[in-house]
Amino acid sequence: MAMSVEIGGGTLSEIYQSAKKLLLRTRDGLEKLERLENAGGIDSPDLSTSVKRDISQIQSFCADMDRLWRSVGAKSQRDLWKRKVEQIAEEAQSLKESLDKYNLRNQKRAQEARERAELLGRANGEGAHVLRIFDDEAQARASVRSSSRMLEEASATGESILRKYAEQRDWLKSAQRKGLDVLNTVGLSNSVLKLIERRNRVDQSIKYAGMILTVVIVVYLIWRWR
Known part of the structure; x- marks a missing residue:
């Protein structure tokens, strides 16, 4: 079968x-x-x-x-x-x-x-190193942003100060012109006029010195906080 x-x-x-x-x-x-x-x-x-x-x-x-x-x-x-x-x-x-x-x-x-x-x-080796790099970059970016904000604030403060000095300068010029008009009217001597001019030059020197000092302070603050 x-x-x-x-x-x-x-x-x-x-x-x-x-x-x-x-x-x-x-x-x-x-x-x-x-x-x-x-x-x-x-x-x-x-x-x-x-x-x-x-x-x-x-x-x-x-x-x-x-x-x-x-x-x-x-x-x-x-x-x-x-x-x-x-x-x-x-x-x-x-x-x-x-x-x-x-x-x-x-x-x-x-x-x-x-x-x-x-x-x-590798987490405690190369991985940790990469994480440190990322942390450093993040801190650097934060520092740059902080410095940028401080610079903007300092710039705004400086502009405000300069505007005030400009306003004071215009006011002083106006006052000087009015004073000269008054003095001319009352017939003051040339010596008095010269004294006033010297005083005006001193005021001008003080004003510019103040502006320079302000700029120095602003630059120092920016350098100090970077």
């Missing part, structure tokens, strides 16, 4: 049944690996190795059955066993591809874990 065809001590039917049992066990093992992966990326090297070994055994069974079904006498039986063996081989190939994808994902997770560990290991 066709079913009694043997190879290596097993008939075609016996090998087929053994292959079916291994398919079920392999499928269960692969599903367990995927459940562990979904539960948190847990790896089970022993189970993975067992699944891989079972797939190899199934493929070996398929090679044996592929030779056996060709020895079956009846054509209808040969065609039936051909389809059965091809189905087992396709399922074994599908399980192998699933296992390969699982192994690739597992390798990727392991690589990412190593990279994270390396980054954490």
